[in-house]
Each structure stands twice: as structure tokens, then as C-alpha cells.
Amino acid sequence: MTQPIQRIVIVGGGTAGWLTAGVIAARHQARMKSGFSVTLVESPTVNIIGVGEGTWPTLRSTLQKMGVSETDFFRRCDTAFKQGAKFARWSTGAENDAYYHPLMLPQGFAQLNMVPHWLESGQNRSFCDSVCPQGDICDDGLAPKLITTPEFQGIANYAYHLDAGKFSLFLNEHCTRKLGVRHVSADVTDVEQAETGDITALITREAGRIEGDLFVDCTGFHAVLIGKTMGVGFKDCSDVLFCDTALAVQVPYETPEDPIASHTLSTAQSAGWIWDIGLPTRRGLGYVYSSRHSGEDAAHDELMRYIGPRGKDLSVRKIPIRSGHRHIFWKNNCVAVGLSAGFLEPLEASAIVLIELSAKLIAEQMPACREVMDIVADRFNEVTTYRWGRIIDFLKMHYCLTQRKDSAFWRDNCDPATIPERLQKLLRLWKYQPPWFLDEFDRLEEIFPAASYQYVLYGMGFRTEIGPHDTAGTAQLAGRMLSENASVSRQLRAQLPKNRELLRKIHEYGLQPI
Amino acid sequence: MSNIVVLDNQAHRSVRVDSAVSARNGDNERFVPVVLAELPFLAVHYPILLSKDSETGAFFCGAMMGFDAGENLFLAEQAAQSVYRPLNLRRAPFFAAGNGLALDLDHPRVRPDGQSLFNEAGKPSAYVETVVAVLRELKAGAESVKEFTERLVALKLLEQIELDLAFDDGRPRKVIGLYTIDQQALAALPDEAVLELFRKGYLQAIHLLAASLKQVPLLAQRKNRHLLSAAV
Numbered sequence: 001m002t003q004p005i006q007r008i009v010i011v012g013g014g015t016a017g018w019l020t021a022g023v024i025a026a027r028h029q030a031r032m033k034s035g036f037s038v039t040l041v042e043s044p045t046v047n048i049i050g051v052g053e054g055t056w057p058t059l060r061s062t063l064q065k066m067g068v069s070e071t072d073f074f075r076r077c078d079t080a081f082k083q084g085a086k087f088a089r090w091s092t093g094a095e096n097d098a099y100y101h102p103l104m105l106p107q108g109f110a111q112l113n114m115v116p117h118w119l120e121s122g123q124n125r126s127f128c129d130s131v132c133p134q135g136d137i138c139d140d141g142l143a144p145k146l147i148t149t150p151e152f153q154g155i156a157n158y159a160y161h162l163d164a165g166k167f168s169l170f171l172n173e174h175c176t177r178k179l180g181v182r183h184v185s186a187d188v189t190d191v192e193q194a195e196t197g198d199i200t201a202l203i204t205r206e207a208g209r210i211e212g213d214l215f216v217d218c219t220g221f222h223a224v225l226i227g228k229t230m231g232v233g234f235k236d237c238s239d240v241l242f243c244d245t246a247l248a249v250q251v252p253y254e255t256p257e258d259p260i261a262s263h264t265l266s267t268a269q270s271a272g273w274i275w276d277i278g279l280p281t282r283r284g285l286g287y288v289y290s291s292r293h294s295g296e297d298a299a300h301d302e303l304m305r306y307i308g309p310r311g312k313d314l315s316v317r318k319i320p321i322r323s324g325h326r327h328i329f330w331k332n333n334c335v336a337v338g339l340s341a342g343f344l345e346p347l348e349a350s351a352i353v354l355i356e357l358s359a360k361l362i363a364e365q366m367p368a369c370r371e372v373m374d375i376v377a378d379r380f381n382e383v384t385t386y387r388w389g390r391i392i393d394f395l396k397m398h399y400c401l402t403q404r405k406d407s408a409f410w411r412d413n414c415d416p417a418t419i420p421e422r423l424q425k426l427l428r429l430w431k432y433q434p435p436w437f438l439d440e441f442d443r444l445e446e447i448f449p450a451a452s453y454q455y456v457l458y459g460m461g462f463r464t465e466i467g468p469h470d471t472a473g474t475a476q477l478a479g480r481m482l483s484e485n486a487s488v489s490r491q492l493r494a495q496l497p498k499n500r501e502l503l504r505k506i507h508e509y510g511l512q513p514i
Numbered sequence: 515m516s517n518i519v520v521l522d523n524q525a526h527r528s529v530r531v532d533s534a535v536s537a538r539n540g541d542n543e544r545f546v547p548v549v550l551a552e553l554p555f556l557a558v559h560y561p562i563l564l565s566k567d568s569e570t571g572a573f574f575c576g577a578m579m580g581f582d583a584g585e586n587l588f589l590a591e592q593a594a595q596s597v598y599r600p601l602n603l604r605r606a607p608f609f610a611a612g613n614g615l616a617l618d619l620d621h622p623r624v625r626p627d628g629q630s631l632f633n634e635a636g637k638p639s640a641y642v643e644t645v646v647a648v649l650r651e652l653k654a655g656a657e658s659v660k661e662f663t664e665r666l667v668a669l670k671l672l673e674q675i676e677l678d679l680a681f682d683d684g685r686p687r688k689v690i691g692l693y694t695i696d697q698q699a700l701a702a703l704p705d706e707a708v709l710e711l712f713r714k715g716y717l718q719a720i721h722l723l724a725a726s727l728k729q730v731p732l733l734a735q736r737k738n739r740h741l742l743s744a745a746v
Contacts, residue, residue, distance in 0.1 A: 147571035148691070509570040514672055514693070 012218030013042030016338025018171035054349030099459025102134030133489035549655025
């Protein structure tokens with residue numbers, strides 16, 4: 001007899017828990033009447049971490065599929081637009097050293113690789129500005145859309161900055177009221193397992209025994225199920241990514257009319273980097289650094305230098321970071337999503353997008369019965385391991401392409417012994433051919449597509465030797481794309497409102513659903 | 515651009531306004547906001563579509579009179595009073611200001627060869643009285659347009675419509691940012707929603723909006739006739 005998978009039990013009420021609950025419940029809404037259930041068990045005593053304030057554009061479709069109103073989301077979660085990241089002082093460390101990793105693909109990306117043409121053109125403008133209008137838009141502090149643009153649609157591609165604590169509460173309300181997710185406030189005191197190792201039930205202090213067919217571990221760093229119960233080990237990657245501590249602080253705006261940046265600003269420091277994220281109500285800042293390369297006092301001083309005189313009265317929260325991930329993510333009938341699966345420094349805002357992709361994969365591939373669950377689990381583990389590996393490589397690339405030699409942190413980051421083999425090979429390859437299609441990043445849901453590598457590589461001054469004939473066949477097309485991009489950029493700069501102005505209007509009037 | 519002041523029978527004793535319908539007087543509008551009470555009069559001549567206010571994103575209903583900016587293909591008939599002329603054209607250059615009137619002194623209608631707004635005793639002229647009545651209708655109508663369009667959005671009854679037209683001058687026109695009634699969604703409405711719309715008088719408005727779509731090809735023919743007469 002087959003054992004159907006009907007009762008999904010999620011442990012943990014942070015961003016990971018509620019997003020996973022929402023994605024699964026929305027996808028299986030039709031089955032809810034016939035026994036399918038999603039239960040989220042949240043500890044009344046454990047605080048959520050709430051680190052992720054930056055997201056990827058994927059969150060737009062994730063929220064839309066959950067039936068969320070984008071207007072409500074903006075109003076309730078201190079949400080602002082994010083159109084990419086600006087990396088300052090990562091290459092040379094000089095005052096004017098900065099490049100963008102925007103969210104829009106290079107002009108004509110599907111038709112041709114613009115990199116050789118840009119390299120050949122003498123590079124008078126940055127790669128990003130030559131092929132994409134978004135750097136200009138961000139420099140001008142503009143929003144990616146108009147008040148008349150429908151919810152979840154953009155004129156320029158966009159993601160969000162948000163208050164993670166408010167986001168969890170917002171999702172909680174939506175999931176329980178609209179999607180039929182059952183919310184249980186209780187501490188898990190014990191976990192019941194069958195002889196096979198499968199989890200059969202949670203024992204809770206407040207709500208007794210909670211049975212389930214599939215258990216999702218969203219308990220954050222505690223990793224209650226995947227770590228403690230299932231005994232899955234943790235693969236540390238601090239040998240590649242050195243940062244292990246964050247000092248986080250919230251900085252109020254000087255006046256209510258201060259511009260809100262529509263990109264994440266990431267500024268390299270002596271032993272790490274500072275994130276600077278503009279929400280409508282405040283800026284969220286943090287220094288992510290390597291404690292092997294800087295003491296806490298020195299890091300604190302660097303953070304205060306960045307903030308300026310207003311920083312001295314602000315309370316700074318210290319957050320330890322353990323870079324790495326589980327050896328596997330789905331074992332028996334237990335799958336880890338969020339910090340319980342792993343954590344990496346928020347350099348490319350990969351935390352929430354990984355939650356979305358994992359939740360989507362679970363929801364779409366939801367095993368019909370226990371008999372086929374291991375097949376799904378194997379595939380989940382394969383693709384998730386691949387994703388963590390690619391993110392680690394991509395983050396490391398930001399460091400190891402630096403020309404900075406001014407501190408041990410940067411010198412150590414360029415030590416080949418710290419650079420994953422796969423990344424080393426890619427960088428060797430890209431000396432002679434720039435990444436594009438048919439490169440290895442061709443999975444259906446690649447977190448960082450070849451375009452992202454292009455922006456970072458050539459933003460950081462990477463050199464690719466192109467042959468004299470590499471551009472011959474597509475020169476005319478490339479010329480057209482370059483002038484097309486210049487015209488799109490002019491048009492958007494004339495048309496788009498200031499970021500703060502549009503956020504104010506969304507609060508006042510709302511966006512239309514169509 | 516505009517210089518809007520509250521109308522005063524002393525300060526504006528000598529101000530004159532030309533109420534004639536003409537391009538020179540600013541009647542060349544291709545899309546004019548309208549209120550629900552006007553729909554039966556409009557639907558027999560004009561396509562009535564929805565669009566979004568560029569400042570607030572809010573939907574409003576409008577009568578379409580042309581395809582290009584500043585093109586009103588009904589200008590002659592509106593001047594001859596052989597077709598219905600929307601309240602918002604009749605209102606100009608006046609606005610409501612509380613219970614009184616305001617006037618845009620920079621509007622092209624404000625001209626020395628126009629008519630005066632007050633008689634010798636300082637009483638408003640018959641023209642001004644008409645405008646007051648027009649503005650009263652518009653004010654009452656604005657609230658119901660807001661409610662109506664919000665119901666249409668909430669019931670998911672709107673769909674975007676893109677007018678992609680080729681005219682006899684060989685230049686294609688694409689008119690974007692317009693919305694109309696989604697007939698399939700309308701047909702699928704649950705009974706209680708239909709009843710609610712009917713009781714509020716919205717169902718008739720919905721049918722008028724839908725029926726007026728048939729005016730789009732007629733408006734296009736009108737455009738071609740204008741192009742032809744301009745060419746010969």
C-alpha cells in the first residue's frame with residue numbers, strides 16, 4: 001500500500017518558514033479540500049534572525065503566485081525597490097572605483113555577446129553603461145516603474161529591499177488568512193522517528209503531538225530537524241569565503257525627503273565590506289568582516305567612519321556568520337530550507353532567492369507518496385548542492401579578481417589555495433573567451449546567469465583576449481544594440497520618477513493590479 | 515502653463531471668455547474624462563475606454579475622439595451641436611473651487627473678444643450659470659466613477675486593450691494604456707456580483723462601455739476621411 005504525502009509540517013516562523021508555507025499552499029490549493037494540509041509550527045520563544053533585506057527579482061513572481069497584493073507588500077514591509085548592486089572600492093580600492101551589477105540583461109543578450117564588441121571599442125564607458133540603462137537609472141535615484149505600471153510589472157527589472165521582520169509577519173497573515181496554512185505556536189521538545197529514520201511526529205510543549213508526512217526544517221541556525229534529528233553534517237566554506245562576523249546597524253534618514261537609493265551599495269573595507277540598503281523609513285547597514293583579519297573594535301571603527309558623526313548613538317548588533325551548507329538538504333522525509341540549509345554572506349542577496357527556489361522545487365516536485373520521495377530527494381540534493389556551489393564561486397569571484405593589496409584580507413583572497421578549482425578553471429577559460437550562452441550556466445533556474453558573470457568580471461577590470469575576427473560577423477548588430485541602449489537609457493531617465501517619490505505614491509494611492 | 519484663480523465678480527469684471535468650440539480654444543482633445551451619467555449619450559458616437567491617471571494611477575473613463583495627440587475628429591460636429599459634447603470640454607476654462615468657481619486665466623478661451631462673465635449688477639451671466647451646472651454634474655459624477663472603476667478592478671473585469679491601427683497615410687499608430695471590459699470575466703461573474711452591479715446601475719455602464727468598442731473602427735474610418743480631405 002502506498003503512503004500518500006498529504007500533511008506538510010514546517011518548523012520555524014521566519015522568512016524561510018512562511019515563504020515555504022505560502023509557496024506550497026498556493027501551489028496545492030486545490031488539494032486542500034481533500035486532505036492536503038500545510039502546518040507551520042513556530043516557537044513562541046525563539047526570535048527570528050531577519051537578516052535578509054535584499055532580494056532577487058524572482059520574489060515578484062513568487063509573491064504574485066501566492067496571491068499577494070504588491071501594494072500591501074510595499075505598505076506593510078517597509079519595502080523599497082532594488083535594481084541591482086553597486087560595488088564600490090572592490091577593484092582598486094580607489095575613491096572612484098565602482099561598478100554595477102544590474103538586474104537587466106545586456107542589450108540584445110539573447111542575440112549576441114556584447115563583451116567582445118565592448119572590449120574592442122576601447123571601453124570608454126563601463127561595460128554596464130554601454131549595454132544596460134540600469135546603472136544610469138540607479139545613479140539618478142530613479143524608480144524602475146511608474147505609478148500607472150501594474151503590480152509586479154516593471155519598466156526596468158527590479159527586486160526589493162525589505163524589513164525581514166515585518167515581511168515574516170505579513171506572510172504569516174497572508175498564509176493563514178488566504179491560503180489556509182495552519183499556524184501552531186509551540187516549542188518542539190522532541191521528534192518521533194520510525195525505524196526507517198523517517199520523522200513521524202513532532203512533540204511540542206504547547207500543542208502536543210503533530211504528525212506529518214513531510215517535514216520542512218526552517219529553524220534557522222538551530223537546524224533542529226536536519227542537524228540534530230537527522231544528523232546531517234555541515235560543510236564549512238570559510239576557507240573560501242573568509243567573512244564570519246557582521247556588525248549591523250539601522251541609520252535613520254537626516255530628513256524625510258532624503259533620496260532612497262534604488263540599489264544596494266556595497267563598499268569594500270580593509271577586512272570585508274559594508275552593505276547599505278535604503279528602505280523608505282531608514283537605511284540598513286552592516287559591516288561583514290573576517291575576524292581572522294580584523295578585531296571587533298577596528299571593524300566597529302571602520303563602520304563608524306562609513307556612517308559619519310551620526311553613527312555614534314546608534315546601537316550596533318553583532319551577528320556571527322558561519323559560511324557553509326549542509327552536506328545534503330533532503331534526508332528521508334525531512335528537507336531543510338533557509339539558514340538551516342546553510343548561510344553565505346549577503347554579498348549578492350542569495351538567501352531569500354535560495355529559499356524561493358527550494359520552496360518552489362518542493363512544491364512543484366511534491367512527491368505523491370513516500371515510495372517515490374527518495375527520488376525527488378536525490379534530485380533536490382543534486383540541484384541544491386549545485387546552486388550552493390555556484391553561489392560560493394560567484395561570491396569568491398568578487399574577491400579574487402581584486403587588484404587591492406592594501407590588507408592581508410585582500411591578499412589572502414587572491415591566494416589560489418582559497419579559490420575553488422571550478423572557479424579557477426572558468427577564470428582561465430574566460431581569459432580567452434567571455435562567458436555567454438553555452439557556457440556552463442545553462443540550467444533552467446540558474447541563480448546567476450552568464451550576464452551576472454559578465455557584469456562582475458568586466459566591472460572589476462578583468463581582461464579577456466579576443467581575436468581579431470571575434471567581432472567581425474556581428475559588428476553591425478552590436479553597433480545597433482549600443483545605440484539602442486543609449487536611446488533606451490535617455491528615454492527611461494526622462495520618464496521614470498524618483499525612487500522616494502514613487503514609494504510615497506504607492507503608499508498614498510497604491511498600484512493597480514492590472 | 516496655467517494660472518488658476520478663484521472667480522470673483524469684482525476682480526474679474528472685465529475678463530472675457532470665448533465659449534465657441536474650436537481647436538484654437540483648446541477643444542482638440544483626443545481623450546476626455548467622462549462621468550457615468552454621460553455614457554448613454556457618448557456611446558452612440560465615441561469609444562469609451564478606461565485609462566490611468568498619470569499622477570495617481572487611478573482608473574478613469576474617457577471618451578476617445580482621435581488617435582494622435584491633440585486630435586479631435588468630432589470637432590466640427592461638436593461645434594454644430596450635432597453630437598454630444600462631454601461635460602469636461604464644456605467646463606473649460608473653469609474649475610470647481612469649493613462651492614464657487616475657479617478660472618484658468620491662461621486658458622486660450624480667455625480672450626478680449628469673448629463674452630463677459632457678469633452683468634452690470636455683478637450677477638453671473640447665463641453662460642457662467644451653465645458652467646456651474648456642468649461642474650455640479652461633474653463633481654457628483656467623479657465620486658461614482660471612482661467607485662465604479664474600483665469595483666471593476668476588484669471584480670477583475672478590466673483588460674488591457676492595445677489599438678494597433680494602420681491608416682491610409684501609411685503610418686501605423688499604436689495607442690497604449692487603455693482598458694476595457696473583459697467580456698469573459700463578465701460572463702463568469704457570480705450571481706451576487708451581477709445583482710450588486712445591476713442595483714448600483716453599473717451593469718448598464720458596463721454594457722455601454724463594451725458596446726462602445728464598436729465605435730473604434732468607425733473612429734478609424736473617420737480618421738481616414740479626415741486624412742483624405744486634408745490630402746486633396
